[in-house]
Amino acid sequence: MRTSYDQIEATFREEHGRVLAALISQLGGDFSLAEDALQDALVNALERWEVDGVPRKPGAWLHTVARRRAIDRLRRARPQDEAMDPETLAAPDEVEMDDSLPDERLKLMFTCCHPALALEAQVALTLHTVGGLSTPQVARAFLVPVPTMAQRLARARSKIRQAGIPYRVPPADLLPERLGALLAVIYLIFNEGYVATSDRAAGGAGGGDGLTRPELCGEAIRLGRVLVSLLPRPGSAEARGLLALMLLHDSRRETRLNGAGQLVLLDEQDRARWDQDKIREGTAVLDEALALHDPGPYQVQAAISALHAAAPAAADTDWPQIAALYDTLARMTPSMVVEVNRAVAVAMARGAPAGLSLLLRLSDQADGFYPYHAARADLLRRTGQREAAAEAYERALELCGNSAERAYLQRRRDEMLRYD
């Protein structure tokens, strides 16, 4: 019985990060040699596993074979050395299993997200090396041509080597800042996928044999789980907060679009179709984070999301608590988005006029920001000010480029104009 290609590929993706991370360590930080050696091992594995099936310890198998291929490559690079050791040519099924495959993925993740690398390179390198996505898969996920992505990855590896970016977990004095950068990369990957759900409505790219953009959410969550499992507990609160946030957001992904591909807002989503496993996991991870008494913005956002997830129906939502959390978030990370969301929460907790007066305070700085106009429009609609609401929806439409959100704004604006 032949093992399916899909099964083998899934195993590669699963094992790639851990095997590569260990190899790079063992090869003195040489990314290129490690990746080439692993590529050799993958080609080998594809031939053998289709016939023999996936081995019991695929990671150990790949690691042992890759290490041999690396030695092989090093020897070929120095032709003056004596003939190749027969050991390197041993058939893969004679290879002895190396049980002690260390988990060096923290080193790999921090190196990929070093500030000396361009942000888009950090993202690509993380997905490719830790996530095990192929170059075409990463290219498709970020809507760039494959050669462009290949060059981006090659340049990043070259920069690591030429500039002497160390392959390590940063020392204590650099760790908080570097961990923040790593979390930002993971969150960026998640948001690319999350936003892509809305793009699906406009027939956005996806499907086929590549990674669809919404699958980036799954990849980001996977990276988050790996990070949380490897980080020491002290200092891990925000990493746990981010994982919780992603899980809780993702639990609602299936209900964000209706059958016609239109955006469905939180209060109209079918809560029976929210993923309870993700909610349970997210809530548990958030509890672990909070137990560390080291608050931060990801934890606060996760707490807000958890309050939504805990409400069986929209009407049961604990809006006063959410409004209070937005107060905290506004103090930690003041921004237009946070202020607008806070105004909406306040409106839900204390009535639309309270929310509207908060929005009024933003009117100067927020004029170019469509969520501000969209929120204002919704609150004006709720207080029956149809004409003002229609104008605000119109202003939001002028500024909004997202197809699914535009459709929503158009629908509401037309509603407001209908009875005039």
Place this chain on the structure above:
Amino acid sequence: MKYLLLMYANEAQSAAITQEEGQTIYQDWMDFMKQANEAGVLLANNGVAPSHSATTVRVRDGQTLTVDGPFAETHEQLAGYSVVECPNLDEAIRWATKVPMARYGSVEVRPLWSPQA
């Protein structure tokens, strides 16, 4: 690994600093030199004369073209350099942050070319 720290600052702004600011910057330079020498990382260090004293030379088709000024007009101009020897980029960056220019200008950290890279 050896790194070149290229120090840039806007000359007009630098010329306009107060005497007090100048004293602080001088002191910071002394601190940087002392620490870098004690750590044994500093291989070379010098300021360069202002950009109007520069001359740019190009040879094209056997013709020598000599132009007054630096190779390009930039918002910040080269003011000095150091060569440091560090085990990795993080260390080079750490030294770069101690250079006074890092606070009011820019410090480029460029690895010296080596055969293995």
